[in-house]
Amino acid sequence: MQTPTHIAPATSAETQPRGGDGVLAGAASPSVSVIVVTYNNERQIAACLASLRADPATAGGIVVLDNASADGTVALVEQSFPDVRLIRSQANLGFGRACNEAAAQCSGDYVLFINPDTELQGDGVTKLLAFAEGRPEGGIYGGRTITQAGEAGMESCFAPPSVWGAFCFGTGLSTAFPRTRVDPESMGRWNRDSVREVGVVTGLLMLVRRDLWEQLGGFDDDFFMYAEDVDLSIRAAQLGYRPCITPDAVVVHEGNGSAPSTGAGRVLLLTGRATFMRKRWSPLRRTAGISLLALGVALRAAAGADGWRDAWGKRAQWMRGYPPAAAAPAASAPSAPSAPSAPAPVVARSLPSVLPARSRLRAALIRAVRRPLYRGDNVTCPCCGGHFARLVTHREVPNVRCPRCGSMERHRLLWLYLQQRTDLHTKRYRVLHMAPEVSIQRLLRRLPNVDYVGADLESSLADVHCDIQALPFEDGRFDVVICNHVLEHIPDDRRAMSELARVLAPGGWAVLMCPVARDRATTLSDPSVRTPQDAMRVYGQEDHVRLYGADYRERLEEAGFEVSIDRFLDELAPEVVDRYRLRRSDDLFEDDDVYIGRVGGPA
Numbered sequence: 001m002q003t004p005t006h007i008a009p010a011t012s013a014e015t016q017p018r019g020g021d022g023v024l025a026g027a028a029s030p031s032v033s034v035i036v037v038t039y040n041n042e043r044q045i046a047a048c049l050a051s052l053r054a055d056p057a058t059a060g061g062i063v064v065l066d067n068a069s070a071d072g073t074v075a076l077v078e079q080s081f082p083d084v085r086l087i088r089s090q091a092n093l094g095f096g097r098a099c100n101e102a103a104a105q106c107s108g109d110y111v112l113f114i115n116p117d118t119e120l121q122g123d124g125v126t127k128l129l130a131f132a133e134g135r136p137e138g139g140i141y142g143g144r145t146i147t148q149a150g151e152a153g154m155e156s157c158f159a160p161p162s163v164w165g166a167f168c169f170g171t172g173l174s175t176a177f178p179r180t181r182v183d184p185e186s187m188g189r190w191n192r193d194s195v196r197e198v199g200v201v202t203g204l205l206m207l208v209r210r211d212l213w214e215q216l217g218g219f220d221d222d223f224f225m226y227a228e229d230v231d232l233s234i235r236a237a238q239l240g241y242r243p244c245i246t247p248d249a250v251v252v253h254e255g256n257g258s259a260p261s262t263g264a265g266r267v268l269l270l271t272g273r274a275t276f277m278r279k280r281w282s283p284l285r286r287t288a289g290i291s292l293l294a295l296g297v298a299l300r301a302a303a304g305a306d307g308w309r310d311a312w313g314k315r316a317q318w319m320r321g322y323p324p325a326a327a328a329p330a331a332s333a334p335s336a337p338s339a340p341s342a343p344a345p346v347v348a349r350s351l352p353s354v355l356p357a358r359s360r361l362r363a364a365l366i367r368a369v370r371r372p373l374y375r376g377d378n379v380t381c382p383c384c385g386g387h388f389a390r391l392v393t394h395r396e397v398p399n400v401r402c403p404r405c406g407s408m409e410r411h412r413l414l415w416l417y418l419q420q421r422t423d424l425h426t427k428r429y430r431v432l433h434m435a436p437e438v439s440i441q442r443l444l445r446r447l448p449n450v451d452y453v454g455a456d457l458e459s460s461l462a463d464v465h466c467d468i469q470a471l472p473f474e475d476g477r478f479d480v481v482i483c484n485h486v487l488e489h490i491p492d493d494r495r496a497m498s499e500l501a502r503v504l505a506p507g508g509w510a511v512l513m514c515p516v517a518r519d520r521a522t523t524l525s526d527p528s529v530r531t532p533q534d535a536m537r538v539y540g541q542e543d544h545v546r547l548y549g550a551d552y553r554e555r556l557e558e559a560g561f562e563v564s565i566d567r568f569l570d571e572l573a574p575e576v577v578d579r580y581r582l583r584r585s586d587d588l589f590e591d592d593d594v595y596i597g598r599v600g601g602p603a
Helices: 045-053 073-080 095-103 124-134 163-170 210-216 228-238 262-280 283-302 308-313 354-374 409-421 438-445 493-503 532-539 552-558 574-580
Strands: 032-038 062-067 085-089 110-114 118-121 140-146 205-209 244-253 375-380 392-394 397-401 429-434 450-456 478-483 504-511 562-566 594-598
Touching: 032 045, 032 095, 032 124, 045 062, 045 073, 045 118, 062 073, 062 095, 073 085, 085 095, 095 228, 110 124, 110 210, 118 124, 124 140, 124 205, 124 244, 140 228, 163 283, 205 210, 210 228, 228 262, 262 283, 262 308, 283 308, 354 375, 375 574, 409 438, 409 504, 409 594, 429 438, 438 450, 478 493, 493 504, 493 552, 552 562, 552 594
Parallel strands: 032 062, 032 110, 062 085, 140 244, 429 450, 429 478, 478 504
Antiparallel strands: 110 205, 118 244, 140 205, 392 397, 504 594, 562 594
8 A cells, every 4th residue: 555645845936926826825835726616606605705715825716617507606706706716617517527627727735625505614724724734644634514503514524435334325224323323424423523534525625635636636527426525535545545634624514505406416416326336346346335225215215205206216317327427428618629539429328237237246156156166276366366276167168267256368367467567556547448357347446546447338347338449438538448359359340449549548558469360361351251150160259250360460550559469478487377277278369469559659
């Protein structure tokens, strides 16, 4: 686990007035960028901005990003707060993406996010900054909320989501016995009146160190509203930081400032939770968590609780989670629009449904039951770390598939390659995984430095359902593409290769493994092959549409890749190859060659 380091205080030159870019002007370090995201907050924004402006730490350093409000929010800010920098979005970006847009235009040592339906008490920002400077290991900091009646609020922080918490919600225990052990996320009867490390600091009042914000890449753009703060806090904790709050920074919170109605607000909240579970939890935890969310909503809807019937009626919407930012409709920026990317179809997010989730659960139970039959120490799986006497027979070939995680030779080889030949485990990467294999997907999702997207035409493991021949992502969206044994199934593989090169950022790299015939100079694609039986006879597998030869590299280069072939397996000791079962002695293909395609960086 990485140990967070302290950022050096800014020099006096760094804390001089900065021309209204949202950074503290004319005050001692540390500097702070204060960001308020608004959406139809005309009634509340004046009190919020007035309270912020009264704090000496924020004078001249407040940024408001308006999410295309239909009321008088923009006019009020322009007329009453001319010293506040106003960014007008032509579309509703949601909370997380709007925060990212505003933060990208600021340069303070800290970034402070505060809701427009809050009112700062006293010098709350000054106190929060002082607290942060004294606890650099915190990384993310929050305060205390009170209601308009002066009562303690609970919404400034929470415990991290868990299956136990989802169970308590699903069975109604957390509602029947609030702020007790069966309401774990509320953190009991603690009134936020003492300094404490917490699992989640909410975006209602959140101060983030600039170096950590940039290391994490800000809020995950896939969250439209709700749970982006949960995701950020947990990713920070995975890097070794310890988010915490201080009772000295206090805001009055009205609540429901941007939710269009009770039912709609709950749908947004549930969608955020489902998105977090789908992105960050393992398949079994994700299935259990979303099922328990649905059960909890059903119980409350049956009881006639306010807003829950609407949420239950829209369960098909929120159980899928938010669509990924690349597949969501693009928002118009205030500046001139850029040239469009290559045309691609509009693709809705299509994540695992209940039936495939149950199928995966059954498969996991089958593996658990049969695992003792393979107990031993002759074979080790590098993907799951399991030790076995032998592996499971696959397609009548013995000793192929891992009894625990289901990995095959190419999966184990790929994971070893990523571990030993790349910096995927340490560097911040945006990864596209085509036709995700469950054994590799599980490992990639666990890496805190990886922003992961799995894509496939139909697979229930995919985050995005799409055609590889027309990917719904903008140019240069990803730093790494993993496409393992896919292209031999694609009708127009040249178009698919070009699409993979298009979505890869300059300087990015792709792992493009495919079965390649050892004795062929050119690729075989016979239009007379029409049946699975013919495909098996000609190509070696019933669902292949071609048999690649030595020109596979040339085809990739014609699509825009700079290709290198890494014969990684040949460099491993024979006993290692045998221990991990990385090669079949009777294999017809060169599955052991790793093809790496790179996209050239800017000149």
